[in-house]
Amino acid sequence: MAIVCSEGIVLKTHALGNTSRIAVIYTRDLGLVKLVAKGARRTPQRFGFALEPLSRARFHFYYKPDRDLHLLSQADTIDPTGSRLADLARLAHAEAAIELVDRLVWGEEPHPELYDLLATALVAITASPEASLPALTIAYQLQAASLLGYRPRLDACAGCGGVLSPERLFSPMRGGLVCASCAHEGGTIQLSADALAGLALLLSRPVLEASQYVELRRTGEILRVVESFLKHHFQRFQGLRSLELLRSLGLEAPELVA
Ligand SMILES: [Zn+2]
Numbered sequence: 185m186a187i188v189c190s191e192g193i194v195l196k197t198h199a200l201g202n203t204s205r206i207a208v209i210y211t212r213d214l215g216l217v218k219l220v221a222k223g224a225r226r227t228p229q230r231f232g233f234a235l236e237p238l239s240r241a242r243f244h245f246y247y248k249p250d251r252d253l254h255l256l257s258q259a260d261t262i263d264p265t266g267s268r269l270a271d272l273a274r275l276a277h278a279e280a281a282i283e284l285v286d287r288l289v290w291g292e293e294p295h296p297e298l299y300d301l302l303a304t305a306l307v308a309i310t311a312s313p314e315a316s317l318p319a320l321t322i323a324y325q326l327q328a329a330s331l332l333g334y335r336p337r338l339d340a341c342a343g344c345g346g347v348l349s350p351e352r353l354f355s356p357m358r359g360g361l362v363c364a365s366c367a368h369e370g371g372t373i374q375l376s377a378d379a380l381a382g383l384a385l386l387l388s389r390p391v392l393e394a395s396q397y398v399e400l401r402r403t404g405e406i407l408r409v410v411e412s413f414l415k416h417h418f419q420r421f422q423g424l425r426s427l428e429l430l431r432s433l434g435l436e437a438p439e440l441v442a
Contacts, residue, residue: 234259238266279426312395318403
């Protein structure tokens with residue numbers, strides 16, 4: 185049994201008995217791990233903000249490759265992200281970011297690029313203008329899917345490679361825009377010109393840049409298409425509760441309902 189150390193982001197925690205806590209952490213070096221923090225409920229100051237959902241920290245733990253749970257030895261907070269998020273909209277977008285990793289990733293398989301993308305997205309959600317949050321979330325979702333091997337195809341028919349229909353028909357099942365003939369399979373969504381332009385932009389630019397897109401149009405339409413795409417390609421993805429909450433409270437950007 186070796187002590188290992190990795191930077192990680194807390195996805196969620198559960199109580200364990202009266203005194204301890206289990207934290208589900210997406211680590212940079214070991215992928216998704218579950219750590220037992222003994223005494224974390226009795227003496228919460230021992231780990232400070234390091235075990236709060238959304239926090240980024242360095243975790244030192246006893247790692248047993250054949251076990252589901254590992255014992256946390258020490259945690260040093262790098263960024264207590266959750267404690268810096270004052271408003272509900274930012275909190276919902278940040279929670280949507282960690283929820284996506286929780287749904288799309290499983291097991292102890294490291295993916296440093298995906299980890300860095302999540303860390304970057306959380307920093308951007310904390311600091312960027314509130315009007316850019318939908319664009320940030322969409323850019324992050326598209327790029328997370330791309331890193332996991334599912335990048336929506338927009339340059340030619342995602343079904344047969346042929347010439348695209350001028351009607352801008354997106355097939356979540358095929359994973360991109362399609363031609364008139366492949367569109368006959370059904371299940372396509374017709375995109376507005378603005379939504380397609382936004383989708384192409386957010387797919388091709390770095391996530392941090394999305395914080396400048398405060399006037400991106402049709403973000404609600406793009407978000408729905410991306411979620412439908414994710415549902416088709418990731419079995420465990422059924423939409424994001426954090427964003428649904430935002431919608432139900434009517435606190436989303438006006439365009440999300442357009
Ligand atoms: Zn086709």
